[in-house]
Amino acid sequence: MKKHEKVFAAFVMLAFLLPNAYTIYQGKESYPFTPAPMFGHYVGDSTHFYSFQFTANGKPFAPDNLSNLMLKRMFFDKVYWSVDPKSPLGHFDNDSKPVFEQRLSKFFSTYVKYLTTDTTIHTIQLSVNQYDRKYRQLDAHTVGYYNHDTKRFTQTWKEK
Amino acid sequence: MERKIAAKGFIPTLNTYFFSETNSLNLGLIRIVISAVVLIYNPYISIFIINDPDVVAIQVPSTFVHLLSGPFSIFAHHARLFQYTYLLVAACSIFGFFTRPALLLFGLLAAYSTGLCASQGIFNHGLSLLSQVVMILAFVPGSTRLSADRFLLWLYRRRNKTHQSLWETLKGPAYPVWGFKLILILLACTYFTSGLSKVRYGGLKWLDGKTLTHYLDGSASPFTPGVKPTYISPPNVPESQKWKDGFGIYSYSYGNRLPNQAMIKVGQAVASKPAVISALSVITVLFEISGFILLIAGWPRTIYLFGAITLHTSIGFLMNLPFTEYRILCLLLIDWVWLFAQVRGWRSGLKIKKVA
Numbered sequence: 001m002k003k004h005e006k007v008f009a010a011f012v013m014l015a016f017l018l019p020n021a022y023t024i025y026q027g028k029e030s031y032p033f034t035p036a037p038m039f040g041h042y043v044g045d046s047t048h049f050y051s052f053q054f055t056a057n058g059k060p061f062a063p064d065n066l067s068n069l070m071l072k073r074m075f076f077d078k079v080y081w082s083v084d085p086k087s088p089l090g091h092f093d094n095d096s097k098p099v100f101e102q103r104l105s106k107f108f109s110t111y112v113k114y115l116t117t118d119t120t121i122h123t124i125q126l127s128v129n130q131y132d133r134k135y136r137q138l139d140a141h142t143v144g145y146y147n148h149d150t151k152r153f154t155q156t157w158k159e160k
Numbered sequence: 161m162e163r164k165i166a167a168k169g170f171i172p173t174l175n176t177y178f179f180s181e182t183n184s185l186n187l188g189l190i191r192i193v194i195s196a197v198v199l200i201y202n203p204y205i206s207i208f209i210i211n212d213p214d215v216v217a218i219q220v221p222s223t224f225v226h227l228l229s230g231p232f233s234i235f236a237h238h239a240r241l242f243q244y245t246y247l248l249v250a251a252c253s254i255f256g257f258f259t260r261p262a263l264l265l266f267g268l269l270a271a272y273s274t275g276l277c278a279s280q281g282i283f284n285h286g287l288s289l290l291s292q293v294v295m296i297l298a299f300v301p302g303s304t305r306l307s308a309d310r311f312l313l314w315l316y317r318r319r320n321k322t323h324q325s326l327w328e329t330l331k332g333p334a335y336p337v338w339g340f341k342l343i344l345i346l347l348a349c350t351y352f353t354s355g356l357s358k359v360r361y362g363g364l365k366w367l368d369g370k371t372l373t374h375y376l377d378g379s380a381s382p383f384t385p386g387v388k389p390t391y392i393s394p395p396n397v398p399e400s401q402k403w404k405d406g407f408g409i410y411s412y413s414y415g416n417r418l419p420n421q422a423m424i425k426v427g428q429a430v431a432s433k434p435a436v437i438s439a440l441s442v443i444t445v446l447f448e449i450s451g452f453i454l455l456i457a458g459w460p461r462t463i464y465l466f467g468a469i470t471l472h473t474s475i476g477f478l479m480n481l482p483f484t485e486y487r488i489l490c491l492l493l494i495d496w497v498w499l500f501a502q503v504r505g506w507r508s509g510l511k512i513k514k515v516a
Contacts, residue, residue: 001179001336005336006179009178009179009300009336009338012296012299012300012342013178013338013342013345016292016295016296016342016346017342017345017346017349019224020292020346020349021349024349024352024353024356027357027360029222029278029283030222030223030224031221031222031224031225031271031274031275031278031279031283031288032222032224032271032274032275032287032288032289032291032292033222033224033288034283034285034288034350034353035353035356035357035360036285036350036353036354036357037357037361038285038354038357038414039358039371039372039375039414040357040358040360040361040362040366041361041362041371041392041410041411041413042361042362042363042365042366042370042371042394043370043371043374043375043392043413044365044368044370044371045370046394046395047374047392047393047394047395048392048393048394048395048407049389049390049391049392049413050389050391050392050393050407050409051387051389051390051391052391069281069282069415070280070281070282071281072281072390072412073281073282073412074218074219074279074280074281075281076391076409076412077281078218078219078220078279079218080404080409082409082410082411083393083397083401083402083404083408083409083410084393084401084410084411086360086361087361087410087411088357088361089411089412097403100404103218106214106217106218107218109214110212110214110215110217110218111215111218114215128405128406128407128409129389130407131387131389133374133379135379135386135387135388135389139407141405141406141407143404143405155404157403157404157405157406
């Protein structure tokens, strides 16, 4: 092989290997590069499980709230974000109450038109239900409210 | 298969490892089969195009998809053009017509469309690797073997009375093996990081088998009765991480997609034996972390590839996640010529012993 062919080969190999190696090192998924985190989080006897609940006019806002698997994952990855700094899913250091409220305002104002055609809805409550490993409900907290008229989400949960 | 060059020292060894020459047809076969697999597993790409800029802003595509969204903006309002271009370059990649540009565009479109899907919630781990393999094939020597391009070359040479058989032309000259090695390294990285992630995100306690138990005993199945909350966190979340909701959610869990009740019972039977499930967890992590065994030619690579196929097949039976795309790639990476030579050697050895 000629020298320039070897240089080209090295360039191509690095062009594919470096982004993959960086993603593995960083531990964050960025398509098509991945640290392959599937089934990696530990699930034991004391692991807590959660579901998000959207309520409007006293009723569940959508069947099973976020019944669609894609929407469920997208909501967590791109909107709600993980609180685990090591998470391979959506977690960013710059998260704060105003940034969180801004993301949820954007999500609700955009997705309400796709999730329902009910024009009587003015407020949507977001809450989180906590379950044990056997899926027995342990607790429920209200995170906040989305006001469809002002297009704003207000976080009402406050640490005691 | 690979012409070994006598070499000593690190650089000469690397030189031999990546640039020794081969006459193998495997990259041509990989091009045909993997392009077909990517097309079969991702046939309707225009469904991932979303024209609502508000939705796109929320979905936050990856850096790779973001970089491509500029040149591919032409497709944003032309879903049919996107779909037809994809089908055309897929066919050209499979049959080897304008092979290299077709492979590059096919790989980019496949990665772009599945990347759009990832930003909408589903990260397709099978196609994330295979679309990279297609892009790699656009650059590496050996991938144009068994192509329409070479057939046209043979027709052209025959018209000019240059003597070369059709088979010789389809095979082409010997080529350096670095493309094949690059695909092996990518696959090794994938298995390695998969094993590493279990310890990285789950800790050493992942090896106790309880995580696998959760995925096999029906708890994560949408086909068994009851509510199935999917988001999880450990019981000891620091107070500083509870500011959003008072709990602190770490991740979503995955699911067992097996609808067959009989197979769910098999999974439950496996999960009911703590020693077995813990041993399976340890074996899985050790196997995956040893992914770089793939770089050692001969029996180590062959055994690892059969092991990977067995692993995916078992997960396919127990969880309906067969990763067929990976299994096909593993089958294509096995050096069948070498393997059959070994088997023939054994058989002739046995015969000699019998005669003696």
